[in-house]
Amino acid sequence: MSQEIANCPPGPLTGVRVIDLTTVMFGPYCTQIMGEMGADVIKVESPEGDIGRQTGAFRTRGMSAAHLMKGRNKRSVVLDLKQPDGLEAMKRLAQTADVFVHNMRPQAARKLGIDYESVSTWKPDIVYAAATGFGEDGPYAERPAYDDLIQGMSGVAGLYGMAAGEPRYAPTVMADKTSGLFLLYSISMALFHRERTGEGQKVQVPMFECMVSFLMNEHMQERTFEPSQGEAGYQRLLTPHRRPYPTADGYLCVMPYNNRHWQRFFELVGRPELVGDERFSQQSARSKNIDALYAIVAESMLSRPTAEWIALLGKADIPCGQMNTPEDLFDEPHLKAVEMFPKIEHPTEGTLRHIKVPVKFDKTPGGLHRHAESLGASSAEVLSELGYSAEAIAELEQRGVTRTAEG
Structure with missing residues (x-):
């Protein structure tokens, strides 16, 4: 059964072929976006398949919610690279490609x-x-790495501890997905370089270093200077009062930021005398007194219901917003208007909720052009494109080198 979707507009990466050996989230998140942007992503899997196929909710084993998201716009090809004929097929496949991406440790790839x-x-x-x-240049080069480990090692969990008193992991695979975006832009830049010069190159994207760079961008603070003027950490983000604020009937996210916002906020909450308070009059002073400032916000929010605050703050042009849970997002008015979660019909999994591409290209929008496939669904198709006969493919399958949808 065909997984292709008719009439999908081209994306900016249409014509680029990606050989994707990545698993779980870090790499697959990157190549998911490349596929949405039009790339021909060939997901090369072991005979056991990507473990992400078994992660989370599912209707059919091997077709989990995780795979239905990260496996879309990809062709699944099974190759056992431990067998010489599997490596030979990979060689032929790589010779047709623009990008080759994997998330193996260096020694395993060699x-x-x-x-x-x-x-x-x-x-x-x-x-x-x-x-x-x-x-690869550091002593941890051959260590295994997963999202939780990198969240802890890079400082994410420690920042939670500094802000809330107990180290915690973010309730999302932050390190994997953030690093996946580093991987995406790195590949895109290397493709741009190749377009200009004709040169390929190796790109190394290490999770640990990526996340340290990501976090320390604002948390360097006093350690920016030599000699150091103090410890690392951006205090505005570490105050215990920086959180969704309880209101009279729920919670609210409110973010006065510049001088104008704070002046209007102090007047709105009946504290006009604070407009001239030296602790809060300028950005630099507010940064030094952020605990006291956010404590005032927290105390003020308790006096009215959430909807009333949103109306008042909105009228004053003070940034604010409803606090949502993931379940709330399906009924969020703006997301409904932009059709963030359209329904689609998958040929084997039935009616599904899709996530639209969040960015817009006027000329090359890309989108969903191929449903997530079962393991090996495109093995025969891709091997045939490489010049293998039907008989040769059947022999490879019999020897466990490949697996097709029928196998």
Whole structure:
């Protein structure tokens, strides 16, 4: 049964072929977006398949909610790279590609024969992206890495502890997805370089370093200077009063930021005398007195219901918003208006909720052009494109080198 969707407009990456050996979230999130933007993403899986196929809710085993999201716009091809014929098929496939991306540790990639030195002999102008836990030049290069570990090591969990008194992991796979965006822009830049020069290159995207860079952008603070003027940490983000504020009947997110916002806020809550308070009159002073300032906000919000605050703050042009849970988002008025979660019909999984591409390109919007596939659904198709006969494909399948949808 065809997984292709007719009439999907082209994306900015239409014509780019990506060989995707990544698993779980870090790499697949990157290649999901590349697929949405029009790239021909060929997801090469082991005979056991990506473990993400088994993660979370599902109707059919191997077609989990996680895979239905990250596996869309990709063709699933099974190759056992531990067998010589599987590696030979991979070589042929790489020779047709623009991008080769994996999330294996360096030693594992070398052992399989898919390190950059090997792949670049197959296709010298390939953009080869290694999505790893740690940079290859450091002592952790061969360590395994998962989202929780990197959240802890990079400072995410520690920041929760500094703000709330107890270290916690963010309730989203923050390190994987943030690093996935680093991977996406790195590949895109390497493709741009190749377009200009004809040169391929190896791109290393280590989760640990990416997350440290991401977090320390604002948290360097006093450690920016040598000698150090104090400890790292941006205090506005670490005050215990920075949170959704309880109102008379719920919670509200409110964010006065500049001088005008604070002047209007103090007047609105009946504290006009604070407009001239030296602690709060300028941004630099507010930063030093953020605990006291946000405590005033917290105390003030208790006096009215959420809807009343939203109306009053909105009229005063003070940034504010409803606090939502994930379940609330399906009925959120703006998201409904932009059709953020359209219904789609999957050929095997029935009616599903989709997530639209959040960015807009006027000329090349891309979108959903292929449903997430069962394991090996495109093996025969892709191997046939590489010149394998039906008989040769059947023999490879019999020997466990590949697996097709029928196998």
